[in-house]
Amino acid sequence: MLEGKLEELSQGAVARVRAAANAEDLEAIRVEILGRKGTLAAVSKDMGKLAPAERARIGKLLNAAKQGLEAAIEERKKAFAAAALQKRLDREWMDMTLPAPGPRPGSLHPITQIQMEIEDLFTSLGFTVLSGPEVETEFNNFDALNIPSDHPARDMQDTFWLEDGNLLRTHTSPVQVRGMKRLGPPLRMIAPGRVFRNEEVDASHEHTFYQLEGMMIDREVSIAHLVYYMKTLLGGIFHRSVTVRLRPGYFPFVEPGFELDIKCLICGGDGCPVCKQSGWLELLPCGLVHPNVLRNGGIDPDQWNGFAFGLGLTRLAMMRYVIDDIRLLQGGDLRFLRQF
């Protein structure tokens, strides 16, 4: 009686295994029949009631049924795996005949682009391009520029001091001093470079930014010369003639000193958010070189004079490309930089 039941059960189970639609169904069937509380377990419990000889015979049949079922399950599992693999292979393929994309072309940082343009412009006007160190002496950064240690003008530039008494240059003006000593008069030089100030960083302030210093020393250099060169510079950058105005500005290393403003290029002077409704943009601090600075550069102020200016390269890049957050320029984020 048990034998017949077993036979029927195993045939039914094998048929169900073969008909299972997916791996989950298959597992459910396996648990239902082979599991600890499954149908076969129930049958083996009934075996206890049999005579020993009968028990051995039925035990064998039970094992055979179990093995047959396990084999059927295994076979079905393999079929499922093969089908899944085939499906994946049909979906994932490569066209090996497509041309390779190749390396993505790089581009220069917008500040570097502007810097190089200005270098080209000034070299065409007979200026030498100099560079100075980012770690400077206190003397070159301040004292030689007519800013003694007790002078309140030092507070205009919050300084990163180094433990050895040197500092991170707060402007490119120390290259004026190096340039005067190196070139001697008459001279024309520009010095682009990175400068550092101990600033709270926000959309318009950075601790690290770029300037471009300029200096010309000759006989009887006048403010008219200064204005001529500044207008040439600005025309070269903005590719149109710009209207400028001079306001008095205080920098201890120039006398007289100016803030050179340009008429706002966005609104044409009517007032807009970029020029803060004033119609003018403050762009170029400049002036005639102070006699003390000439002296500190080894040049006789009775024989020579000149002008100097400091262009904010970072500022200029922001204006030219209408970038409203300075942190974008310094952050190195390629998603931003790739557009240039």
Ligand code: PHE
């Ligand atoms: N070095 C000054 C600054 O960074 C700018 C400047 C340069 C002013 C040259 C006058 C002449 O603020």
